[in-house]
Amino acid sequence: MILAVMQPTYIPWLGYFDLINSADQFLFLDDVKLEKSDWHVRNKIKGNQGEIMLSQVVSTPNGRMGSVICDTEFKEKHPWRKKHLKSIEMNYRKAPFFNSIFGVIQQYFLNECNNLADFNIGLTQVFLKSLEIQTSVNRSSKLPKIAGVKDERLANFCDFFKSDKYLSPRGASAYIERHSPGGLLAKSGVEVFYQQFEHPKYYQCYPPFVSHLGVVDALMNLGADQTKQLIESGHKQPLHYSELYTSN
Known part of the structure; x- marks a missing residue:
């Protein structure tokens, strides 16, 4: 069984959904530190002037270093949701599928969920349903306590889910491979693979084409x-982890 693990993202890009679609079990890693400047709370759409960054507004009373994704709440009474909806509506109202997509997004945004992880995971699941991606998903914060950090914890997740294969974003190789090929995952008997996703081009209302936008654009x-x-x-x-070394 293939396990993939990623932190929850706001309006994920296409590669995020490729990772989920390529796994048998996907785990939202939501009990880790919040990075306010990361994709945990922001993503891009496209307008006639180019990229537009949409950023959620969260409250961090204990400071950024003391904030965990699953415990983070949105700033009370801040109108970021209405602003994001307005921005999406203004920039995509001429798009071919605006009428069928915007209503779904609008309905979700207007719910009263005030928790960052709940909101972003729920929104991703709305997109998964629309895309008919049926991979089983879980949240790390809802599991029994799984010990360890970095590749040690990933290996323990694989053990928990009885997964013999782990699919990782390529960027995570820096810490998985830091001490040995395949890291502690390989040492525990798990085959490690790295995602290879080539971002395709597609029709956009406003040329030129911009890649790596939130899935809303597509x-x-x-x-x-x-x-x-x-x-x-x-x-x-x-890419099998061993190929990282044979290809160099």
Whole structure:
């Protein structure tokens, strides 16, 4: 069984959904430190002037270093949701699939969820449903206490889910491979693979094409069915950890 693990993201990009779609079990890693300047709380859409960053507004009474994703709340009474909806509406109202996609997003945004992890995980699951990606998902904060840090904890997650394969974003190789090939995952008998996703081009309302936007952009321009096909077209055979060394 293939396990993949990632921190929850606000309006994830296409590669995030490729990672989920490539796994049998996906785990939202939501009991780790919040990075306010990271994709935990922000992502990009596109307007006629180019990229637009949408940032959620959270409260960190204990400071950024003392904040954990699953315990983080939005700043009370801040109108960021209405602002984001307005920005999405203004920039995509001429998109081919605006009418079918915007209503779904609007309905979700107007719920009263005030927890960052709950909101972003729930929003991602709305997108998963639209894309008909049926991978089983869980949250690390809802599991029994799983000890360890970095690759040690990943190995323990694999043991918990009885996973013999671990699929990782390529960027995580820096800490997985830091001491030995495949890290503690490989030492525990888990085969480690790295995601290979090549971002495809697609129709956007306003040229030139910009990649690595939040999935909303593709959904608005292509619709759910074609966005799913787009994600599948960018999927490439994952790289076995041993190939990191034979290819150098």
